[in-house]
Amino acid sequence: MKIYIPHDTSSLSLGADEVLAAITAKYPDIEIIRNGSRGLYWLESLIEVETDKGRVGYGPVSIDDIPSLFEAGFPEGGSMHPLYLGKVEELEAFKRQNRLTFANCGVSDALSTEDYKFEALEKALKLSPQDIVNAVKDSGLRGRGGAAFPTGIKWQTVLDTKSEKKYIVCNADEGDSGTFADRMIMEGDPYCLIEGMMIAARAVEASQGYIYLRSEYPNTAKILQQAIDNAYEAGHLGKGFDLEIRMGAGSYICGEETALLESLEGKRGMIRYRPPLPAIEGLFGKPTALNNVITLASIPFILAQGAKAYQNHGAGKSKGTLTIQLCGNVKYPGLYEMDFGVSLKELLYGIGGGTATGRPIKTVQCGGPLGAYLHESQFDTPMTYEDFAKAGAMLGHGGVVVFDDSVDMAQQARYAMEFCSIESCGKCTPCRIGSTRGVEVIDKIISNVERDQNLELLEDLCEVMTDGSLCAMGGLTPAPVLSALKYFPEDFGLLPKKKAA
Ligand SMILES: Cc1cc2nc3c(=O)[nH]c(=O)nc-3n(C[C@H](O)[C@H](O)[C@H](O)COP(=O)(O)O)c2cc1C
Known part of the structure; x- marks a missing residue:
């Protein structure tokens, strides 16, 4: 018998280690597997028991549930306990997904080099670099970090640069x-990323890799480092490709690729002028393929199953799956890997179950702090890059934050400018100064000081930031501000407030 207890940060924050200690205190000989999260976060800690008859889940399990679980016959029995879930794969929230990139996440021992087969890498090693680049191009994979740039084209540039x-x-x-x-x-599946990076290295003929990891993820750093050490020990790494982790220092702008490269080089994280592109002159002035985690973790599926298998998912030019992270004020928060094209409405109500507070959904912000707020009238929008662009929004990295009708959108707009003023690298004036002026102007609008003039000023300021900023930090900050103003004018005092339900 095996018991799976996630070592995912969210499960740990909900007491997974205490649950583990209580189970092993009673059953010291039981085999414990530390897996990743299955992504159904409202059920964490979700622990699973595997016997000859199959694998079943319980959740959300906290230390307080342990006595009643034991009483109900857990781990062997326990199916009458209210936390019994049956097979995780048969839960509605799981069945509606198409797990390609996350197929293995939460399924097995995250750190076992025996469980993880590196089969895609084996295939890639039999292909020429150009064949790998062609496969990635054919798959239609676009960068999942936010800009959605075609990955195969980026890799071609690196490959072609001697x-x-x-x-x-x-x-x-x-x-x-x-x-x-x-x-x-x-x-949950660190070797998937490592394998993706190794395939990328072969495709562009790179010999060194770095993972730039945010410092707010200390648990991830520990697991990832262990995975890298194991991959060296098992002989996967170190044969022409070396891999190291570098920790960030808590700066949002260091996610922007050129600021990231500056930071990696040991300098202050300020963005670089483009051109030259990082693909031609990147880290230490050398050609660099810089990709998001999910982009790279999508590569093993593409190589193992073929470009066509990936391309068959999705809609229009948005190929494959989107790893949607649904959170904020929502009943069933979690990671849902779905084909591009699912509508926001289906996601929010059909899968997310509406708000956690039970109040109506007022808005959602997609694509991070620089993403537009969407109004209820836009909830039919299919989740594709193209449809979101048409709606004046963006999918970005796939984050969807839900707000109920108690949110004050003028404060959200103010927050967008304030966030930009705090996180701006300071290199360009529209972003550095514009965001500070933006906070002041919004404050004046809210408190009805020369409202008409200040509204005009805000629109002008947003235009300058959009057109004049050096990167998307200042360039996109107007999106949440202007969408809040357009769809929720009553919160700025421009219209009478609607009655809250
Ligand atoms: C202000 C700002 C922050 C960003 N933060 C991230 C980030 O945290 N992670 C990420 O992968 N991309 C981030 N990006 C996008 C990167 O600049 C870049 O497009 C991406 O890492 C390229 O990888 P991809 O093609 O695989 O998406 C950010 C961009 C901007 C403008």
């Missing part, structure tokens, strides 16, 4: 509000 040294850099800064997919896969 240099005695090239790098693979994994962007694991995961700074967007409401996102946790990178963390989840690094803790």
Whole structure:
């Protein structure tokens, strides 16, 4: 018999280690597997028991539930206990997903090099670099860090740029509000990322890789380092490709690729002018393939199952699956890997179950702190890059933060400007100064000081930030501000307030 107890950060914060201690105190000989989260976060800690008859889950289990679980016959029996879930794969929230990238996350021992087969790498080693790049191009994979740039085209540029040294850099800064997919896969299936990076290295002929990991993820750092050490020991790493972790220092802008490269080089995280592109002159001036965690973790599936198998998922030019991170004020928060094209409405109500407070959903913010707020009238929008762009929004890294009708959108707009003023690297004036002026102007609008003039000023300021900022930090901050103003004018005092339900 085996018991799976997640070592995912969220499970640990809910007491997974205490649950483990209570189980092993009573059954010291039982085999314990530390897996990742299955992504159904309202059920954490979700522990699973595997016997000859199959594998079943219990959740959400806290230390207080242990006595009643034992009384009900757990771990062998226990199916009459209210926390008994049956097979996790048969839960509705799981059945509606298409897990390609997260297929293995939470399923087995996250750190076992015996369980993880590196089969995609084996295939890749039989292909030429150009064949690998072609497969990635054919798959239609676009970068999952936010900009959605075609990965195969980026890799082609790195492959075509001749240099005695090239790098693979994994962007694991995961700074967007409401996102946790990178963390989840690094803790739950770290070899998938490592394998993706090794395949990338072969494709672009790089010999050194770095994972730039946000300092707010100490548990991830521990697991990932162990995985890297194990991969060296098992002989996967160290044969022409070396991999190291570098920790960030808590700066949002260091998720922007050129600021990240500065930080990796030991400098202050300020963005670089482009061109040159990092693919041509990146880390230490050398050609660099810089990709998000989920982009790289999508590569093993593409190589193992073929570009077509990946391309068959999704809608239009948004190929494959989107790893949606649903959170905020929602009943069933979690990671849902679904084909592009699912509507927001289906996600929010069909899967998310509406708000946790039971109040109506007023808005959602997709794509992190620089993403627009969507109004209820836009909830039919299919989740594809193209449809979201048409709606004036973005999918970004797939974070969806839900708000009920108690949210004050003028304060949210103010917060967007304030966030930018705190996190701006300071290199360009529209972002550095514009965001500070933006907070002041919004404050004046809220308190009805020369409201009409200040509204005009705010629109002007947003135009300058959009057109004049050096990167998307200042360039996109107007999106949440202007969407809040457009769809929720009553919160700025421009219309009478609607009665709250
Ligand atoms: C302000 C800002 C913050 C960003 N933060 C992240 C981040 O935390 N993680 C990430 O992967 N990409 C982030 N990006 C996007 C990166 O600049 C870059 O497009 C991405 O890492 C490239 O990888 P991809 O092509 O695989 O998406 C950010 C961009 C901006 C402008």
